[in-house]
Amino acid sequence: MQELHVKSLLPVRLDKYLMEQYPHLGLGRLNKALRENKIKLNGKKQPLSTRVQNGDTIRVYLLDDQLGLTPSDGPxxxxxxxxxxxxxxxxxxxxxxxxxxxxxxxxxxxxxxxxxxxxxxxxxxxxxxxxxxxxxxxxxxxxxxxxxxxxxxxxxxxxxxxxNRQIRKTYLCVTFGRPVPPAATLHGFLTKDSLHGVVRVLEAPKSGAKEIITAYDTIAVSGRLALLKVDLITGRTHQIRAHLASIGCPILGDSKYGNNAANRELKCKYQALCAWELAFPKKIANPRFSAMAGKTFYVPKPWYYQQILDGTLR
Structure with missing residues (x-):
């Protein structure tokens, strides 16, 4: 049995919290454990949709190997x-x-x-x-x-x-297909299929769907490919990957939402997607963090950036 004392500043769903603590579990095993009365929140069986908060106690009556835990002689x-x-x-x-x-x-x-x-x-x-x-x-x-x-x-x-969208996140990516128009702000609604580990993008709102906004701008094109700068306005699971795929321009190397034949042909093992820039707001109210105001951080441009500019990746 594992006992967890929740430490979270914001309420979070029970299933999400447990999968973050024990990623080896998987949603199927988690649901089975609940049906078998092996998960207790504050001493009671509760639906996985229940929101847990700081100070709650969760007991999980599963073996360590079921939870993906292994003994260790050190850290x-x-x-x-x-x-x-x-x-x-x-x-x-x-x-x-x-x-x-x-x-x-x-x-x-x-x-x-x-x-x-x-x-x-x-x-x-x-x-x-x-x-x-x-x-x-x-x-x-x-x-x-x-x-x-x-x-x-x-x-x-x-x-x-x-x-609150105060930290701006900008990505670089390569898509299989050139987006039309070359620059736009996409709006949609995202639903999760937890059973299959994917998300789906809808044009109209639906119960349980969350709004997504993704802005992109084409930097360069090379044959079938396009190099994009993407501003993540909302931050949802797989948002950029699914949103671009929904307009017929999946990210190169993406095995879940992309073109696997093209991925194999161009030998892309991972999706050509990089969280390239993080920008803090110009004004920060909390004086403890005021030194972060206006700071912007970058990583080096990924390998595919120059190859698209040079036309060597097509």
């Missing part, structure tokens, strides 16, 4: 690769560059968080009581900038700023 992150590409760091937060193919978190031996923990450990700066925590996520196949908070106040500041 689990020591099995990860050494170091992490930290773009910026202060006493409250970190801006980190995630490589494509590396999960941000989960049971895998090598994740972004474990790389960060290992770097801190190697520099004698690791404190298990003050581990940096993720404030947003990137898909495994997406590269680029991720924000980590080093304390509860920073986590609240960053998650609130992201939720």
């Amino acid at each position: 689990e992150f020591l099995s990860a690769r050494s170091g992490a590409d930290i773009i910026y760091e202060n006493s409250d937060l970190m801006v980190v560059n995630k490589p494509a193919g590396i999960p941000v978190d989960g049971p895998e031996a090598d994740t972004l968080l474990k790389r960060v923990f290992r770097r801190l450990y190697e520099e004698s700066r690791y404190d298990a009581a003050q581990e940096p925590r993720l404030c947003h996520r990137l898909d495994t196949g997406t590269s680029g900038l991720v924000l980590l908070a080093k304390n509860a106040e920073a986590e609240h500041f960053l998650t609130d700023a992201i939720k």
